[in-house]
Amino acid sequence: MHSIVRQAVRTAVVAVATLAVAVPSSASTPATSAGASASASPGPGGEPLRRAAPRDLVVGSAVAGGGHHEEQDYPDPFPNDRPYRRILGEQFSSLSPENQMKWEFLRPTQDTYRFGPADDIVRFAKRHRQVVRGHTLLWHSQNPAWLENGDFSPAQLRRILRDHIQTVVGRYAGDIQQWDVANEIFNDDGSYRQENIWIRELGPGIVADAFRWTHRADPDAKLFFNDYGVESINAKSNAYYALIQEMQADGVPVDGFSVQGHLSLKYGFPSDLQQNLQRFDDLGLETAVTELDVRMPLGESGEPTRAQLRQQADYYQRFLQACLAVRDCSSFTVWGFTDKYSWVPFFFADEGAATLLTERFEPKPAFGALRRTLREGRPD
Numbered sequence: 077m078h079s080i081v082r083q084a085v086r087t088a089v090v091a092v093a094t095l096a097v098a099v100p101s102s103a104s105t106p107a108t109s110a111g112a113s114a115s116a117s118p119g120p121g122g123e124p125l126r127r128a129a130p131r132d133l134v135v136g137s138a139v140a141g142g143g144h145h146e147e148q149d150y151p152d153p154f155p156n157d158r159p160y161r162r163i164l165g166e167q168f169s170s171l172s173p174e175n176q177m178k179w180e181f182l183r184p185t186q187d188t189y190r191f192g193p194a195d196d197i198v199r200f201a202k203r204h205r206q207v208v209r210g211h212t213l214l215w216h217s218q219n220p221a222w223l224e225n226g227d228f229s230p231a232q233l234r235r236i237l238r239d240h241i242q243t244v245v246g247r248y249a250g251d252i253q254q255w256d257v258a259n260e261i262f263n264d265d266g267s268y269r270q271e272n273i274w275i276r277e278l279g280p281g282i283v284a285d286a287f288r289w290t291h292r293a294d295p296d297a298k299l300f301f302n303d304y305g306v307e308s309i310n311a312k313s314n315a316y317y318a319l320i321q322e323m324q325a326d327g328v329p330v331d332g333f334s335v336q337g338h339l340s341l342k343y344g345f346p347s348d349l350q351q352n353l354q355r356f357d358d359l360g361l362e363t364a365v366t367e368l369d370v371r372m373p374l375g376e377s378g379e380p381t382r383a384q385l386r387q388q389a390d391y392y393q394r395f396l397q398a399c400l401a402v403r404d405c406s407s408f409t410v411w412g413f414t415d416k417y418s419w420v421p422f423f424f425a426d427e428g429a430a431t432l433l434t435e436r437f438e439p440k441p442a443f444g445a446l447r448r449t450l451r452e453g454r455p456d
């Protein structure tokens with residue numbers, strides 16, 4: 077009985093798929109809308125996350141491209157993978173370029189900018205009524221060799237950063253909801269990271285300047301500090317808490333504090349997350365979750381167990397609940413929505429399965445858990 081039903085469904089699915097191929101779509105139809113309603117299309121059915129969310133929360137995803145993707149044998153994901161694009165447009169109301177606005181990507185040489193892929197993301201976002209998080213302007217990582225190995229004087233370096241911010245932020249002015257102005261500037265013990273070329277060569281005061289320049293170039297964007305390992309109240313998040321208060325006292329335009337949220341089932345859930353976000357909210361800041369994924373150790377099979385997937389769903393759900401419980405936590409972003417393109421297996425040995433959908437875009441328990449929690453909305 078069951079298998080007959082399944083067979084019938086499969087036949088119907090094939091019929092719809094054939095039909096979708098047979099009917100030419102008009103040239104003006106965006107790729108993303110093709111087959112959007114066909115049950116044959118891969119991806120989660122039912123209400124999209126963005127529609128389940130309360131009005132005052134955007135739900136985002138990183139947009140796969142650049143970085144580790146350039147070393148894979150698949151084509152550049154965002155421009156080429158049609159089901160991927162469709163799901164990205166359907167499910168999410170915010171986009172974060174995963175690598176396409178980083179220095180190494182935007183600045184192949186000192187005199188050139190490569191804006192094409194970032195422009196494409198911004199255009200896609202407009203067409204799908206999505207906001208964009210800009211990522212990132214001042215960071216120690218993924219900088220081009222000409223910058224890291226260049227023999228610049230402090231005055232030259234300062235000018236290079238200021239020009240970059242004016243050019244990049246200016247180009248997208250009005251199109252970016254939140255900028256990660258400064259990314260990962262502190263070590264775990266709360267000291268400034270000396271690998272950061274700007275901080276090392278120019279001193280920590282450069283951070284406030286970066287915020288001022290960004291604000292001047294786009295007065296409407298909300299300006300954020302972003303980091304990992306700051307989900308809890310600890311030495312690193314305390315360093316942000318202190319620095320932000322100093323900046324506020326000095327009249328520096330800082331609007332937000334965001335936690336990346338790269339979790340592993342190995343390390344447990346940061347149980348004081350809500351309390352931590354709340355103390356930044358109490359400073360009058362917006363808060364955000366910007367890069368959530370929940371990885372897990374995978375055994376020989378390379379597949380997660382059901383128990384792991386349940387625990388993963390629980391972590392995603394609790395992370396979202398913490399954000400919902402904090403008034404100005406208004407942006408909740410996952411670092412990719414499919415294992416097909418996740419950065420995790422390339423950066424964390426023997427871990428994976430970190431996102432909401434499998435490589436074949438099948439929803440995991442975490443997807444349903446997020447949707448249910450979004451529907452519940454904010455606590456009273």
Ligand code: XIL
Pocket residue numbers: 142143144145174175259304336367419
């Ligand atoms: C990662 C990307 O996902 C990879 O594609 C890239 O190779 C390396 O960087 N914190 C951040 C993100 O702020 O920019 C990082 O993204 C993940 C950790």
